[in-house]
Amino acid sequence: MNRKDRLYQSEITAPEDFVFDDRVVRVFPDMINRSVPGYSLIVPMIGVLARRYAQADSRLYDLGCSLGAVSLAMQAAVHKPGVEIVAVDSSMEMIRQLQQNLAEDSDAGAGAILARQGDILETPIENASVVVLNFTLQFIEMEKRQELMNRIATGLNPGGILVLSEKIRFDSEREQELQTLWHHDFKKTQGYSDLEIARKRDALENVLRPDSAGQHMDRLKTAGFGQVYQWYQGFNFVSLVAFRKDGVNL
Numbered sequence: 330m331n332r333k334d335r336l337y338q339s340e341i342t343a344p345e346d347f348v349f350d351d352r353v354v355r356v357f358p359d360m361i362n363r364s365v366p367g368y369s370l371i372v373p374m375i376g377v378l379a380r381r382y383a384q385a386d387s388r389l390y391d392l393g394c395s396l397g398a399v400s401l402a403m404q405a406a407v408h409k410p411g412v413e414i415v416a417v418d419s420s421m422e423m424i425r426q427l428q429q430n431l432a433e434d435s436d437a438g439a440g441a442i443l444a445r446q447g448d449i450l451e452t453p454i455e456n457a458s459v460v461v462l463n464f465t466l467q468f469i470e471m472e473k474r475q476e477l478m479n480r481i482a483t484g485l486n487p488g489g490i491l492v493l494s495e496k497i498r499f500d501s502e503r504e505q506e507l508q509t510l511w512h513h514d515f516k517k518t519q520g521y522s523d524l525e526i527a528r529k530r531d532a533l534e535n536v537l538r539p540d541s542a543g544q545h546m547d548r549l550k551t552a553g554f555g556q557v558y559q560w561y562q563g564f565n566f567v568s569l570v571a572f573r574k575d576g577v578n579l
């Protein structure tokens with residue numbers, strides 16, 4: 330755990346699609362911190378948002394939870410009674426490690442974290458006050474994204490929120506080029522070499538398919554979210570808060 334990510338220096342030699350397996354789990358916290366600009370800010374800020382919108386006796390969902398960073402941030406920030414945090418990931422290796430971490434953590438806070446292996450496309454969303462997809466939707470098949478958003482909107486209680494963080498692509502070719510360049514510059518400051526950056530980009534090519542901000546907006550509106558606000562951007566990484574159309578939100 331918490332080892333340095335050197336996967337694209339030498340460990341992965343032949344080109345292959347990126348998968349969330351044991352090798353990735355071992356380096357995941359280092360990998361995501363050095364790859365997503367602002368990750369270490371985004372996670373606790375989701376805790377701040379959850380603290381405001383979590384409702385007593387409801388569920389908080391962390392969909393595509395990996396090692397549960399968002400679940401832990403929400404657990405630390407939310408003190409309402411009867412809150413259950415449901416953390417779901419399709420990678421058995423991720424969930425196994427998360428469950429081990431939770432079992433070893435004697436400081437577990439108020440809301441229980443239920444960590445389960447599963448496909449978020451098949452996870453029922455019920456009695457939810459906060460639903461978080463922190464860089465997960467980008468890995469879901471394009472054709473299945475709308476239905477997932479529809480189910481989330483239906484499963485959210487009035488007054489609840491969806492937090493959606495994503496890598497995005499830009500409609501303007503020039504902006505796409507620049508933001509990508511700046512993101513790669515960021516990765517270089519984090520110690521990744523040009524070769525590692527290029528190899529990782531190739532590995533993610535068929536796996537991580539970013540939408541544009543406009544596509545996200547349209548999909549969220551279609552699903553029944555009335556107000557959508559971007560609260561974070563770091564180059565081509567953004568995070569949005571969406572309110573259900575019929576919600577009364579402060």
Ligand code: GEK
Pocket residue numbers: 349361372392393394395396397398399417418419420423447448449450462463464465468469
């Ligand atoms: C964090 N949210 O640390 N069902 C469930 N999980 C899935 C599915 C699916 N269909 N597809 C992909 N995943 C985390 C980071 S990482 C983002 C999320 C990244 C899972 C996949 O196994 C992986 O753990 C996660 O989504 C994406 O805040 O690595 O860039």
